[in-house]
Amino acid sequence: MQYPKALEDLISEFMKYPGVGRKTAERYAMFSVIDLKNESINDFSQALISAKEKIRPCNICHHLTDKETCDICSDGTRDNSKIMVLETTKDVFSIEKSGTYRGLYHVLNGALSPLNGIGPNELNLVSLWKRLEKDDVKEVILATSATQEGEATAQYIKRVLREVEVLVTRIGYGVPVGSNLEYADDQTLNKAIENRRVF
Amino acid sequence: MEFGQGIHFIIGSNGEGKTNFLESIYVLALAKSYKTSDLVLIRHQEDFAKVEATVLSQSRLFDLSMIISASGKNAIINKTSQKKLSDYIGHLQIVSFLPEDMNIIKGSPRERRYFFDVYMGQMDKNYISNLGNYKYVLKQRNELLKKMNQPNKEDDLLLDVITEQLAEAARPVVEHRKKFIQEINLFLEKQYHLFSSKNEYYRIQYLPSIETEIEKVMKSKYRTDKMSYTTNFGPHRDDYDFYLNDVMAKDYASGGEQRTLILTLDMALAEMMKDRLKEYPVILLDDVFSELDYEKQNKLIQYLSKIQAQAIITTTSLHELNQDALNNVKVFHVSKGHIQEEKQHGKSSKV
Ligand SMILES: [Zn+2]
Secondary structure (H helix, E strand, C coil), rough: CCCCHHHHHHHHHCCCCCCCHHHHCCCCCCCHHHCHHHHHHHHHHHHHHHHHCCCCCCCCCCCCEEECCHHHCCCCCEEEEEEEECCCCCHHHHHHHHHCCCCEEECCCCCCCCCCCCCCHHHCCCHHHHHHHHHHCEEEEEEECCCHHHHHHHHEEEEEEHCCCCEEEEEECCCCCCCCHHHCCCCHHHHHCCEEEEE | CCCCCCCEEEECCCCHHHHHHHHHHHHHHHHCCCCCCHHHHCCCCCCCCEEEEEEEEECCCEEEEEEEEECCCEEEECEECCCCCCHHHCCEEEEEEEEHHHCCCCCHHHHHHHHHHHHHHHHCHHHHHHHHHHHHHHHHHHHHHHCCCCHHHHHHHHHHHHHHHHHHHHHHHHHHHHHHHHHHHHHHHHHHCCCCCCCEEEEEEEEEECCCCCCHHHCCCHHHHHHCCCCCHHHHCCCCECCCCCCCCHHHHCCHHHHHHHHHHHHHHHHHHHHHHCCEEEHHHHHHHHHHHCCCCHHHHHHHHHHHCCCEEEECCCCCCCCCCCCCCCCCCEEEEEEECCCCCCCCCCC
């Protein structure tokens, strides 16, 4: 049996989402047309459109924001002597949620991986070098993942920063943290930041 | 099918499926086929191939199953899918002699590396993950070299970083291979007389592409690597030489001598596994007897009976074999892909 075309179209839209397979997409589509009120559908589509329109990378740290400069970068109470370098904007949320870090961030938007077509020019590196020229940054905390790609990225940044007068540290990945920030709980994240070492 | 200790003969004409049976055990042990593609295991007009067995290893029972389909492989232990190959391999230990193994001595270095990798991996799962890690960084580096057509300092710096990672990943692989070959030579020494009463001896030499100062050597080869767009030095270019009485077997050994050398090496590997893991591996011998003379057949069967390992041997018939050696063996017949046990065999078969 085939779904009516409009329903089939909706299913294929849901299937574009990560982790959503055919079955889940069917459930979402059914839920949308049967359970959701017209009003909610309107809110949903409006939310999608306005998020896409308004959300963009911060002009300083590349974290996602609905302003020119993100709330973290424009928060005068943050410790601007520290910049933590992360692979993704999701990582910023993880660290922020864990709650103790009060410095600034820099989101690279990936990690160096020739196999994935990501070289130094594909990452937000030039803007990082620029920030280190003018800001009074004393420490760069490398919090890229503990994968081969994350390590290569950390090593690469460390090499470039040899010529810059700044302390370079790497967060303390241990067995409990695993290789990815996304899956660590708050306490282990705080430990990892606390246990950072000169790199 | 149930197999116990001791020698099991699988008898069938060519094309009846006796090699498939041996291969299924091989796949179950190593999570891959010894043919170039795993997909050849899938029967015509079917979607996937599945092999299952319950094995007794280290006094524990494990249900192993391997499912191979066009979309990939699934290695399962006790109904749980294993994410890492290194967590799967090692539950069913094997030593195998396959017709393909005749190429090891004179074939390409790749075949020799593969042969030894299989045994090093079965004896130490760290080796599997170290080698996997090395191969992954190697892929990254080769991909980078392919993309480096215009000189720029960013790519050069990244090449430096990845080269350091590669050297770091190479070190444990080289150390492991070096130590393994030293040890296997000791076990080989004890097996010299398995087939030969002459004063023959065998030795294997490890020929690492880079032995020491790996990072320094790799960095000194940038020009070559950039010109050829690939990594020319490292464990992926290692090789091994086989010596027969101080001459290189590659150049001098006859077909028969190669066969005895490889079989002796297989039994040395079985002894090494016994030493490491406290039990013998399952010994798989595909069509090995047709090329051995009476005396050698006899010696091999005597040795296998003595060690009480589980051995599974395919052959086209038992008539050619030395009948005195066939006491206490189990016999199975294969025809059209089906396998059946012969109720009684030999003069004093145990039931
Ligand atoms: Zn920002």
